[in-house]
Amino acid sequence: MPSAPLLCCSQNTTMKQWVTNQDGLDKLRLVDTPEPSQLNEGEVLVKIHCVSLNFRDTEVCMGLYGHHKTITPGSEIIPTSDCCGSVVKLGPETGDSGLKEGDRVVSIFNQTHLTGQIIEKDMASGLGLPLSGCLTQYRVFPAYGLVKVPSYLSDEEAACLPVAAVTAWMSINSFQPIGQPIRGKDKVVVLQGTGGVSIAGLQVAKALGLTTIITSSSDEKLKRAKELGADHTINYKKEPNWDEAVLELTNGRGADVVLEVSGAQTLGKSFRCVAFGGLISAIGYVSGKLDAADERINANVLALVRNVTFKGIINGPKDRFEEVLRLYESKQIQPVIDRTFEFEQADEALKYLFSGNHFGKIVVKVQ
Numbered sequence: 001m002p003s004a005p006l007l008c009c010s011q012n013t014t015m016k017q018w019v020t021n022q023d024g025l026d027k028l029r030l031v032d033t034p035e036p037s038q039l040n041e042g043e044v045l046v047k048i049h050c051v052s053l054n055f056r057d058t059e060v061c062m063g064l065y066g067h068h069k070t071i072t073p074g075s076e077i078i079p080t081s082d083c084c085g086s087v088v089k090l091g092p093e094t095g096d097s098g099l100k101e102g103d104r105v106v107s108i109f110n111q112t113h114l115t116g117q118i119i120e121k122d123m124a125s126g127l128g129l130p131l132s133g134c135l136t137q138y139r140v141f142p143a144y145g146l147v148k149v150p151s152y153l154s155d156e157e158a159a160c161l162p163v164a165a166v167t168a169w170m171s172i173n174s175f176q177p178i179g180q181p182i183r184g185k186d187k188v189v190v191l192q193g194t195g196g197v198s199i200a201g202l203q204v205a206k207a208l209g210l211t212t213i214i215t216s217s218s219d220e221k222l223k224r225a226k227e228l229g230a231d232h233t234i235n236y237k238k239e240p241n242w243d244e245a246v247l248e249l250t251n252g253r254g255a256d257v258v259l260e261v262s263g264a265q266t267l268g269k270s271f272r273c274v275a276f277g278g279l280i281s282a283i284g285y286v287s288g289k290l291d292a293a294d295e296r297i298n299a300n301v302l303a304l305v306r307n308v309t310f311k312g313i314i315n316g317p318k319d320r321f322e323e324v325l326r327l328y329e330s331k332q333i334q335p336v337i338d339r340t341f342e343f344e345q346a347d348e349a350l351k352y353l354f355s356g357n358h359f360g361k362i363v364v365k366v367q
């Protein structure tokens with residue numbers, strides 16, 4: 001028989017949260033709402049300290065995130081998926097979760113994706129659409145949807161990891177068994193742009209001793225990437241044929257792994273500069289979802305002639321999140337935060353992310 005719910009605070013206590021009707025970055029609203037008042041079996045109440053933003057969050061707020069059929073367009077939702085907070089109260093039947101009150105935790109993106117390949121039903125457990133997200137002062141999570149934070153990370157830093165670090169990790173290591181990531185200077189990774197995923201990818205790749213080539217529209221950002229340890233930098237505005245530069249830097253061999261975050265304007269070039277037998281991880285589409293007229297490609301031919309793997313990436317499971325956290329802790333990696341906004345400025349923070357002017361991650365302090 002299921003355990004009785006646990007009452008965790010009075011119905012009269014209110015908290016603040018941001019909501020969107022998926023109708024534009026100018027239309028987010030900060031509202032008062034009752035604090036969660038009961039915990040069901042396996043649930044945990046978390047006080048949210050910080051949230052980090054992802055490109056996806058801007059799409060959700062603008063009604064442009066069409067991958068999910070499980071939510072009505074225009075319906076109200078709390079945006080964002082990545083948070084760091086502390087456990088305030090444990091519900092019934094959470095004894096074997098390993099969590100206790102006061103623990104600092106981070107959310108996992110697809111709450112039910114705990115191990116192995118993602119299956120379609122896990123997509124229904126994505127935070128910040130289709131499930132309500134984290135721009136709220138308190139939120140109830142299933143205990144299994146949380147990971148404990150290493151003590152060396154600040155709340156702001158920890159909040160940066162669920163989407164960016166896990167996605168970057170899986171983009172490089174999705175074919176590697178847990179505990180055996182790709183290592184070594186002879187392996188070359190290409191990172192596109194200097195947003196959240198790419199900068200996490202740069203940090204992870206450096207920690208594994210890989211050779212890194214990063215592209216950006218900005219020399220200033222490339223200078224910062226160099227300071228973080230990037231081996232080679234290419235300004236893709238000044239060198240539109242950056243694929244040729246990658247081939248030159250690798251003596252014609254090409255890169256072992258390409259983190260493809262841009263899509264329409266870059267995929268053809270990624271195929272042209274990936275090594276024979278290499279991997280292109282399909283992560284994002286910041287240059288648009290439709291084909292770029294000058295970049296039509298025949299992926300079939302491009303993949304087969306050089307034995308290339310073109311692999312879709314949807315974040316990663318909880319056990320791989322824990323794996324990448326172990327690397328972060330062992331190397332004391334600090335996620336790169338471009339700017340931190342106050343809770344009341346969360347809408348401004350989302351607009352700033354959409355401007356593309358940032359380097360690394362953007363954080364909102366909740367409480």
Ligand SMILES: NC(=O)c1ccc[n+]([C@@H]2O[C@H](COP(=O)([O-])OP(=O)(O)OC[C@H]3O[C@@H](n4cnc5c(N)ncnc54)[C@H](OP(=O)(O)O)[C@@H]3O)[C@@H](O)[C@H]2O)c1
Nearest residue numbers: 055167193194195196197216217262284285286313314315
């Ligand atoms: N599949 C997944 O699990 C997953 C997870 C996370 C993110 N994503 C997707 O991955 C993409 C990046 O996410 P993010 O959160 O890292 O975004 P972000 O922080 O907003 O970074 C985007 C960066 O992309 C770069 N960029 C823009 N156009 C480019 C082009 N033509 N060529 C190369 N780089 C370009 C820009 O860097 P510069 O200013 O340096 O040029 C920009 O700052 C988004 O499409 C997002 O939806 C997917």
